[in-house]
Amino acid sequence: MTLSKRIIPCLDVRNGTVVKSVRFVDTRDVGDAIEMARRYDREGADELVFLDINASHERRRTMVEFASRVADQLFIPFTVGGGIDSADLAGEILRVGADKVAVNSGAVRNAAIITEIASRYGSQACVLSIDARKSASGWEVVIDGGRVPTGRDVIAWACEGAERGAGEILLNSIDHDGTKLGFDVALTGAVALAVSVPVIASGGASAASDFVRLFRETGAAAGLAASIFHYGEHGIAEIKRALAAAGVPVRPPERPLEGATT
Amino acid sequence: MIAIVDYGVGNLASVQKALAAVGGEAVLTREPALLASADAIVLPGVGNFGHCSREFHRFGLAEPLRTARACGVPLLGICVGMQMLFAGSEEDAGAPGLGFLPGMVVQMRSSADLRVPQIGWNALHLSGAHPWLAETRDGDHFYFVHSYVPVAETNVLATVEYGGARCAVAGSEGILGVQFHPEKSGANGLRLLRAFVRATRVAAAA
Numbered sequence: 360m361t362l363s364k365r366i367i368p369c370l371d372v373r374n375g376t377v378v379k380s381v382r383f384v385d386t387r388d389v390g391d392a393i394e395m396a397r398r399y400d401r402e403g404a405d406e407l408v409f410l411d412i413n414a415s416h417e418r419r420r421t422m423v424e425f426a427s428r429v430a431d432q433l434f435i436p437f438t439v440g441g442g443i444d445s446a447d448l449a450g451e452i453l454r455v456g457a458d459k460v461a462v463n464s465g466a467v468r469n470a471a472i473i474t475e476i477a478s479r480y481g482s483q484a485c486v487l488s489i490d491a492r493k494s495a496s497g498w499e500v501v502i503d504g505g506r507v508p509t510g511r512d513v514i515a516w517a518c519e520g521a522e523r524g525a526g527e528i529l530l531n532s533i534d535h536d537g538t539k540l541g542f543d544v545a546l547t548g549a550v551a552l553a554v555s556v557p558v559i560a561s562g563g564a565s566a567a568s569d570f571v572r573l574f575r576e577t578g579a580a581a582g583l584a585a586s587i588f589h590y591g592e593h594g595i596a597e598i599k600r601a602l603a604a605a606g607v608p609v610r611p612p613e614r615p616l617e618g619a620t621t
Numbered sequence: 622m623i624a625i626v627d628y629g630v631g632n633l634a635s636v637q638k639a640l641a642a643v644g645g646e647a648v649l650t651r652e653p654a655l656l657a658s659a660d661a662i663v664l665p666g667v668g669n670f671g672h673c674s675r676e677f678h679r680f681g682l683a684e685p686l687r688t689a690r691a692c693g694v695p696l697l698g699i700c701v702g703m704q705m706l707f708a709g710s711e712e713d714a715g716a717p718g719l720g721f722l723p724g725m726v727v728q729m730r731s732s733a734d735l736r737v738p739q740i741g742w743n744a745l746h747l748s749g750a751h752p753w754l755a756e757t758r759d760g761d762h763f764y765f766v767h768s769y770v771p772v773a774e775t776n777v778l779a780t781v782e783y784g785g786a787r788c789a790v791a792g793s794e795g796i797l798g799v800q801f802h803p804e805k806s807g808a809n810g811l812r813l814l815r816a817f818v819r820a821t822r823v824a825a826a827a
Contacts, residue, residue, distance in 0.1 A: 361782050363742040363762065400807070405742055427634075434639050436764055436805045456634040458766075458805060481668065483738060483766045484632075527740065555731050557740050580741065610742040610762045616808040616815075 363610040364574050364602065365405040365581035366595055367559060368588045370395060372441075373413050375425060377589065390589075393428060399588065400435055402595040403612055407433070408461065408529070408583060411441035412504075418442060423451045430456020438486055440529075444468075446475035453480055461529055463488040464502035467509055467516075470523060477524025482556075487525035489513055491546055492533040498546055505533045513546070514553045521554045528558045529583065535563025542573045542582065551578035559583050567593055567601035574607045623647035623821060624659035626702070628667055628676045636665045636699065639804035643811050645818035651676075656685040659694065661821035666700020666802060670726065670769065671713025673705055683719065690721055695820050696796045697753075700767060703791070703798030707771050722791050722798065724773035735784040738768040743801075745789055749778035753797050753816040754790065761809045763789075763801035770800060795824075 370377045372392045396407055409429065411422050426439050439452050440461025449460040449472075466473050466487060476485040490505055491498040491513040498513035517528050530550050532543035540563045547560040557580035560573055564584035573582050587593050599609045625636055627649040640647045640663075647663065648655070656662060667673075677683050690696060698706045707718045710726035718726070731737035742762045747754070757779075770787045779790035781800070789800045797817070803810035 361743065362739060362765075365741050430635055430638055434635075434642065434805060434811055435807050436802075453632050454634060456632060456638060458632060458635070480632075483740060526738065555736055556738075557736055580736070613762070613808045614758075616811050 361608050362580075363405065363608050364579075365559075366403070366570070366598055366609070367406045367408055367581050367583040368399045368404050368595070369408040369410065369561065369583050369585045371410050371412050371585065372425065373411070374421065378412065392425070393432060395589070396429060396433055396437075399595065400433055403599055403610070404435065404595055405610055406435060406581070407437040409437065409439050409441075410461070411439065413441075419448060422448075423455055426452045426457040427455035438529075440486070440488055444472065446472060446479055449476045449484075450479060453484055459484050459486045459527070461486040461488040463490065466520065467500060467502050467511070470519065473520055473523040473525050477526070482524050482526035485525050486527045486529050486559075487517070487520035488529040488531065489517060489520075490531050490533050491543075497549075501533060505536075514550055517550050517554050521556045525556065527556055527580075528554060530558055530560055532562035536561075537586075538563055539565035541565065541569040542579075544572060544576050547573065547579050548577040557581065565593075567598040570598050571601055571605045571607065574602065575605065622659055623661045623663060623818070624656050625649050625663045625665055626656070626682060627651045628665075628673055632667060633665055635802075635804045636663060639811060639814055640818060643815035643818050645814065645821065651680045651682065653681045653685045656682060657688065659689070660825040661695040661697070661817070662686065662689055664696070664698040664702030664705055666702050668701060669712055670701060670704055670710040670718070671716040673701055674713065674716035674718065677705075677719075686719060690719075690796065693795045693824065695817065695824050696721070697817050698796075698798040699804070700800060700802060703800055704769060704771055706791070706796065706798045707773070710769060712769050721796055722771075722773060722776055722793075724771050724775075724788075724791070726769050726771045728769050729767075729784060729787070732784070739765050739783050741765065742806075743781045743783060745779040745781060746786070747779045749776075751778050751790075751792055751797060753792075753813060753820060754778060755816055756812045757809065763799075763803065763806040763809055765789075765801045767800055771798070
């Protein structure tokens with residue numbers, strides 16, 4: 360046995376409610392975030408990612424309160440991201456029980472935030488999230504929810520991020536997001552080869568076979584998806600069974616805790 | 622009362638919340654007096670080895686911990702907190718550990734086949750027994766996040782396969798160090814913490 364490949368549901372959260380975006384535009388409500396998180400935990404999620412897409416000036420407080428509520432009820436690792444632009448805010452979120460924070464546009468604007476979070480709280484607490492779009496020469500980093508191109512090369516940015524202290528790369532393919540084309544295997548493979556930290560692939564998963572292909576053909580450590588879990592199209596357990604059958608190491612279903620307390 | 626040693630950084634709330642979920646009332650503290658009166662002590666896994674070692678000495682925590690250990694107060698070390706139970710670490714050669722378990726902490730070297738840190742779920746291979754592992758089974762998965770790992774001379778109770786068999790659990794009567802994060806290992810982790818909480822009650826009543 361060896362390290363399991365991770366299956367990570369991602370929840371886009373606005374005011375405690377999960378919403379789903381399609382190609383980074385048009386959102387629709389999906390359900391209560393904590394309830395969904397608990398369901399994913401029961402179904403065998405190895406980890407969870409919450410992206411806060413609340414744009415109000417209240418977001419700082421709501422993000423910290425939300426992370427605290429999650430940590431009261433969930434005992435698997437979880438990451439909080441969305442608009443984190445200071446190490447202080449990252450620290451508040453980590454202190455109430457989140458395991459990692461994901462930085463994205465804020466790190467492109469100010470790369471020092473990666474080093475600050477990593478040196479204060481450890482590399483394992485700092486995930487560099489990158490939105491990637493195919494370009495003429497490779498892939499380009501885009502920010503602000505996929506709207507703003509930066510001219511930066513994705514592979515170079517992933518390497519710089521890891522060097523600055525990011526403990527994982529969360530790599531989202533804008534081209535595949537919401538398309539059900541499967542993960543972007545070329546992009547993920549290239550980044551996983553270039554960095555020595557774990558790479559989490561995101562964008563485009565629509566079937567168990569997409570996860571099998573991801574782990575067979577790339578060095579990704581984890582696959583992240585949203586809608587295929589939200590709408591119950593393909594359960595986590597089904598995906599894990601397919602992976603196990605294909606010889607990919609996964610965490611088996613856990614024995615439930617009999618009688619929650621002493 | 623269970624005392625969670627507060628090194629002043631990082632995620633301590635998770636350990637407290639997980640203990641609460643299995644009926645264990647715990648406080649975060651760096652007060653030597655509170656440590657001295659605790660029914661059980663958790664050394665959580667945050668920061669790096671040198672930082673933890675310096676904070677121990679700055680806040681005068683090493684002495685009450687030695688006393689607690691000598692008196693058989695249940696002691697659980699998690700991740701870096703487990704590493705602190707050993708004599709020292711390659712992470713900071715100038716920083717002493719507590720020396721409760723014989724051995725040293727070494728760095729895992731990354732290679733083409735091995736990403737360091739190890740981040741994720743891996744299976745335990747049990748090689749010894751301990752009351753707090755009574756409900757843990759061979760092959761149970763736990764969540765690991767670490768770049769360093771102890772090389773224990775004795776007292777290895779479980780290993781994990783990551784570039785070879787690595788020490789994942791070490792301990793003896795009244796003391797257990799776990800390299801993984803039980804507070805983040807779902808039902809398997811809660812089971813282990815529950816066994817620890819129960820041991821605490823027994824020790825407090827004795």
